[in-house]
Structure formats: C-alpha cells, structure tokens
Amino acid sequence: xxxxxxxxxxxxxxxxxxxxxxxxxxxxxxxxxxxxxxxxxxxxxxxxxxxxxxxxxxxxxxxxxxxxxxxxxxxxxxxxxxxxxxxxxxxxxxxxxxxxxxxxxxxxxxxxxxxxxxxxxxxxxxxxxxxxxxxxxxxxxxxxxxxxxxxxxxxxxxxxxxxxxxxxxxxxxxxxxxxxxxxxxxxxxxxxxxxxxxxxxxxxxxxxxxxxxxxxxxxxxxxxxxxxxxxxxxxxxxxxxxxxxxxxxxxxxxxxxxxxxxxxxxxxxxxxxxxxxxxxxxxxxxxxxxxxxxxxxxxxxxxxxxxxxxxxxxxxxxxxxxxxxxxxxxxxxxxxxxxxxxxxxxxxxxxxxxxxxxxxxxxxxxxxxxxxxxxxxxxxxxxxxxxxxxxxxxxxxxxxxxxxxxxxxxxxxxxxxxxxxxxxxxxxxxxxxxxxxxxxxxxxxxxxxxxxxxxxxxxxxxxxxxxxxxxxxxxxxxxxxxxxxxxxxxxxxxxxxxxxxxxxxxxxxxxxxx
Numbered sequence: 354x355x356x357x358x359x360x361x362x363x364x365x366x367x368x369x370x371x372x373x374x375x376x377x378x379x380x381x382x383x384x385x386x387x388x389x390x391x392x393x394x395x396x397x398x399x400x401x402x403x404x405x406x407x408x409x410x411x412x413x414x415x416x417x418x419x420x421x422x423x424x425x426x427x428x429x430x431x432x433x434x435x436x437x438x439x440x441x442x443x444x445x446x447x448x449x450x451x452x453x454x455x456x457x458x459x460x461x462x463x464x465x466x467x468x469x470x471x472x473x474x475x476x477x478x479x480x481x482x483x484x485x486x487x488x489x490x491x492x493x494x495x496x497x498x499x500x501x502x503x504x505x506x507x508x509x510x511x512x513x514x515x516x517x518x519x520x521x522x523x524x525x526x527x528x529x530x531x532x533x534x535x536x537x538x539x540x541x542x543x544x545x546x547x548x549x550x551x552x553x554x555x556x557x558x559x560x561x562x563x564x565x566x567x568x569x570x571x572x573x574x575x576x577x578x579x580x581x582x583x584x585x586x587x588x589x590x591x592x593x594x595x596x597x598x599x600x601x602x603x604x605x606x607x608x609x610x611x612x613x614x615x616x617x618x619x620x621x622x623x624x625x626x627x628x629x630x631x632x633x634x635x636x637x638x639x640x641x642x643x644x645x646x647x648x649x650x651x652x653x654x655x656x657x658x659x660x661x662x663x664x665x666x667x668x669x670x671x672x673x674x675x676x677x678x679x680x681x682x683x684x685x686x687x688x689x690x691x692x693x694x695x696x697x698x699x700x701x702x703x704x705x706x707x708x709x710x711x712x713x714x715x716x717x718x719x720x721x722x723x724x725x726x727x728x729x730x731x732x733x734x735x736x737x738x739x740x741x742x743x744x745x746x747x748x749x750x751x752x753x754x755x756x757x758x759x760x761x762x763x764x765x766x767x768x769x770x771x772x773x774x775x776x777x778x779x780x781x782x783x784x785x786x787x788x789x790x791x792x793x794x795x796x797x798x799x800x801x802x803x804x805x806x807x808x809x810x811x812x813x814x815x816x817x818x819x820x821x822x823x824x825x826x827x828x829x830x831x832x833x834x835x836x837x838x839x840x841x842x843x844x845x846x847x848x849x850x851x852x853x854x855x856x857x858x859x860x861x862x863x864x865x866x867x
Contacts, residue, residue: 399850399861400812400820405731405767406672406706406739408448409748410504411437413471414455415514418746423474427484430472434486437745438493444748444755445763448500450569450633450741453487454555456512457523457541461487461563465555467521476519491564498808498826500769502567502633503559507552507615509573510539527551535582543575543658544591544611552615553622560626566854567631568623572676574612574659608658620669628775629854631671635708635741636661638677638691645694649685668701671772674741678710680722681729689729696733704770706730706739711754712747720757727762737770766824768808771856779857780805783849785864789836794866797831798849808852812861816845836866 412418419437420430441449453460458469458476462485467477472486480486487503494501510523510531518524524531524539530547531539541548556568575586592604602610620632637653640662653659665673675695679686692707699705709726713719731738742748748755771777783798783806800806809825811832823832836844848863 399810399858400814400848400863401822403765403767403810403822403824404738404770404856406448406704406737406741406769407446407763407767408450408500408502408706408739409441409446409742409745410708411449411451411745412455412504413452413460413469414506414512416471418744420472423471427480427482430480430486431484431489434490435493437749438490438497438499440745440749440755441499442497444759445766446499447767447769448502448566449490449494449745450502450504450567451487451490452504452506453559454503454505455509456506456515457510458515461485461559463555463558465551465558466523467519470515470517476515476517477521487559487563495564496826496828498766498824500566502569502631503563503565504569504571505552505555505559506573507570507619508541508543508548508575510541513537523551532587534576534580534587535584536580538576538580540576540580540586542588542591543615544588544595544608549611549615549618553618556619557622557626560623560630565630567633567671568619569633569635570619571635572637572653572657572659574657575608576657578656605655605658609654609660612658613660613663616664617667617669631772631775632669633672633674634661634664634670635674635676638675638679638708639686640694640698645690647685647687648691648694662698665695665698665703666700668703668774670703671775672704672706672739673699674706674708676708676743678708678743680713681725688726689733692730692733701774703774704737704739704772705734706737706741708741708743711742711744712750715747715751715753717753719751720754723754724757724761731762739770765822768810768824768852768858769856771858773855773857776853776855776857780851780853780859782859782862783809783851785847785849787847787864787866789866792836794834794836794844794847795831796834796847796849799830800851803827805853806851807854810850810852810858812848812850812863813844814846815842818842 416422420433455471457466459466460469460472468479470476473480491501511518513536530541530545532542533539595607623630623632636659637651639648639650641652641654642649664670677688677691679688681688696705707730711723713722727740730740781801783800786797788795796811798809807827811823812820813834814820815838834844844866846863846865848861850861851859
C-alpha cells in the first residue's frame with residue numbers, strides 16, 4: 354500500500370511539473386499568438402511572465418526569528434534585521450511578513466498598545482537608543498525591493514512566554530475584554546464590541562502611519578482548545594448578555610458570526626485608509642474534515658470558530674495563505690489535494706499563496722519536498738504563483754535548502770503578482786535613454802510619477818537568443834549591459850517597465866540597439 358501511495362504521489366508530481374512546463378512553453382511559443390496568452394492571463398504587453406509571490410514569515414513572539422533575544426541594543430537589533438532582509442534579497446524573495454503585534458503589544462511606536470516585551474525585555478519600555486523598528490523594517494525592505502507586510506495577532510492579549518504583565522497591558526487597562534485560559538495565556542473575547550473596536554483601531558493606526566504593503570493575520574482566532582485544557586472558551590459573560598437581549602443563534606454560530614464581522618470590517622478599514630494595501634489571511638490548512646472527502650484532522654470551523662472558506666468566497670481578503678504544512682504524500686492531509694480544494698473555493702479569484710513548512714530536518718528529502726511543493730503550486734496555480742515559507746528560520750539555518758532554492762526555483766528575481774481588483778490602471782511608461790561607449794550600453798530611465806513606481810524591470814534580448822530581465826527597486830534608475838557577449842553575440846533590444854504598488858506593469862516599448 355505504501356508503495357502504491359508513493360507511486361501515485363510521483364505520478365501527480367510529474368503531471369503537475371509537466372503541466373507547468375507546458376504552460377511556460379505555450380507562452381514562449383510565438384506561433385500560438387495572443388489568444389494563448391489571454392487564455393493563460395499573461396500580459397502580452399511584456400516579453401516574459403515573471404510574477405511569483407515569494408515570502409517568509411518573520412516571527413517575533415517568543416523571539417522565534419527576531420530579535421534573537423530580548424534586551425538587545427538598538428544597534429544589535431538593526432544588525433540582525435539587516436541580515437534577514439539581506440538574506441531575502443540575496444535569495445530572490447520579494448516579501449517579508451513581519452510580526453509586529455504578538456500579544457496586544459507593539460514592535461513600533463503606538464499610543465494604543467505598549468512596547469513589546471520581546472523587543473526590550475520589559476513590556477512598555479522603548480528600545481534604547483530610541484528608534485521605531487517598524488519604520489526601520491519598512492525602509493530597509495523597500496530599499497531591497499521587498500514588500501513589507503505587518504503580521505498581527507487579532508485577539509491574543511498575553512502569551513505564556515511574555516513574562517510580566519505590565520500595567521499598560523490590555524489585561525490591566527481593559528480587563529472587561531479579556532479572559533484567562535488554563536495554560537496561562539490571556540485572550541480578548543472576540544464577541545465583545547470593545548475587542549473589535551480596539552483591534553480595528555490598531556489596524557487603522559498602522560496602515561495610516563506606515564508605508565506598509567500588507568496586513569496579515571494567521572490562524573489564531575478563538576484559541577485552540579488545548580490552550581484551555583480542552584474546555585470551552587470562557588465567554589459566559591458575553592454569551593449571557595447575547596441571550597438576555599433575545600439572541601437566537603447557537604453559541605458556535607454566534608462566535609463565528611462575530612469573527613466574520615471582524616474580518617469584513619478589517620478589510621473595509623484597510624481599503625478606506627489605503628486601497629493598495631493588501632489584506633492577507635493564513636488560516637489553519639483544513640477548513641473541516643471531509644473537505645475534500647479524504648481529509649481528516651482538526652476542525653477549525655468548529656474549534657476556532659473560523660469560517661475561512663466564507664472569507665475566501667466573499668473576497669474579504671486579497672491573498673489567502675492556508676497553512677498547508679503537510680507533505681505531498683501525507684495520507685489524510687495531502688498538500689496538493691488540500692491546495693486543489695482551496696483553489697476550487699476561490700470563487701472570487703483572489704491570490705492563493707499557500708503556506709509551506711520549510712523544516713523537515715534539512716536533509717535532501719527536505720530540499721526535495723520544499724522544491725516539489727513550490728513546483729506543484731506553480732503548476733496548479735499558473736495565473737498567480739506563490740508560496741509563503743514558515744519560517745525564515747529554517748531557510749537561514751539549512752545551507753542545503755537555501756542554496757537549492759537559489760539554484761533552482763528562485764534562480765531569478767520575480768515580481769509580486771498584480772491585484773487587479775484593487776487597481777488595474779498601469780503606471781505610465783518610463784522614459785529611457787541609451788548611451789553606448791566601447792562595449793558598454795548604459796541604460797538610464799526616469800519616471801514622471803515617482804510615487805507610482807515601486808519597481809522597474811529591464812528586459813533585454815541578445816541576437817538569436819531569448820528575452821531576459823533584471824528587476825530593480827524604485828531608487829535604482831540605471832543599468833549597464835555589454836554590447837557584445839564574450840562569444841560576440843550582440844545586444845539587440847531592450848525595454849523598461851515601471852511596476853506600481855499593486856503589481857501593474859506599464860506598457861512595454863522595446864528599443865533597438867543601434
């Protein structure tokens with residue numbers, strides 16, 4: 354039986370890889386014409402399809418990824434942050450998902466919540482010498498052409514590893530919103546209007562003040578029942594008030610209704626402030642056991658009161674990242690089987706960029722599993738490719754893994770796929786000037802709407818060869834190419850496009866090298 358499952362998994366993988374290769378071959382085959390491009394939703398206005406979301410989570414809770422421990426100096430914190438961002442840039446990622454609110458606290462300057470314990474070693478204390486970590490992360494990420502998404506926990510009030518609860522903690526300032534769980538954590542009651550208003554205010558504050566690219570929630574809605582020793586969530590107060598006011602829903606439906614309401618309002622809040630800022634959600638990878646039929650496991654709909662399928666169906670998100678941390682051939686939780694089910698539920702055609710587990714021990718099998726999952730995702734979701742990696746830690750830790758990613762699927766940089774429901778107006782074309790001297794072609798570009806250009810792409814083609822490309826950050830406005838290669842092949846054509854905050858590329862206009 355095991356051999357049969359392995360053979361089936363191999364067959365599925367080969368089929369997906371074949372499909373992926375066919376799709377790309379279809380694009381590069383000019384004889385197929387514009388209709389085949391439209392069929393695959395590729396932009397016929399540029400020579401190449403180069404979009405793929407490549408992100409890694411950077412966790413601050415319990416100092417998982419950054420900073421390495423509390424009480425580091427500001428200089429040491431910045432040094433560690435730069436190392437992580439440099440790593441992402443060097444390894445051709447294009448986004449970082451950075452946790453800034455692990456337990457109703459802040460890794461940024463906030464008038465709503467205290468400075469995080471994980472930053473300074475004492476909740477409420479600012480970093481010394483003073484700086485704003487989120488401001489720093491955003492600026493340094495953008496310098497490297499990386500999107501910066503802020504990762505918030507919407508309901509957790511205090512973690513078991515958060516040490517002393519300060520007088521500035523919401524546990525003390527708004528005790529009416531908070532309940533204690535038996536594992537020692539504190540949780541805000543999602544059914545309380547005060548909880549929603551407070552967390553919505555936090556979202557609005559960050560979006561309005563920082564130049565971020567996305568807001569991100571993970572899988573912590575109502576807490577996992579194990580946090581309360583298997584007992585029901587202690588919301589007797591809010592539930593009793595609901596019944597007293599004539600409420601008719603069942604307790605579970607009432608809980609889900611409050612989470613649904615909150616998710617919808619978060620999306621609306623973000624778009625009212627900055628429509629281009631994406632909202633991403635990373636729920637538990639299984640909606641319910643039996644969906645699809647062979648799937649078994651934890652029931653987030655009934656246990657976390659998270660109807661993640663509804664949020665996807667309603668389009669209350671811009672990208673959806675179910676945590677598919679299982680292997681390809683895992684019986685009951687097969688990676689491609691679950692990914693296929695979520696894709697069928699993606700009726701609003703939002704981005705579906707699954708979360709994948711990076712740490713399977715660091716050996717060759719680990720490398721094969723990760724790369725195969727990336728390739729399966731490319732084959733199954735050719736119109737908006739992408740994965741999010743849990744977390745940056747294993748990729749930094751295992752040289753074999755990071756090297757293999759850079760040599761194979763991430764050999765070249767990519768653009769974040771466009772989000773046309775947010776903005777489908779491309780930026781204006783850059784103005785391009787060429788200067789040729791000896792064997793060097795200097796390409797210089799400028800853009801009239803500097804705020805509308807987040808990145809630039811230089812496409813170039815040598816005689817008798819295929820188009821190639823380089824991606825540049827918004828601050829880079831020139832590049833050089835050899836007029837003749839070492840083999841004497843001449844540079845034939847170039848073109849530069851501008852890319853805006855939602856991934857739209859300007860029209861492509863090629864220039865012949867005279």
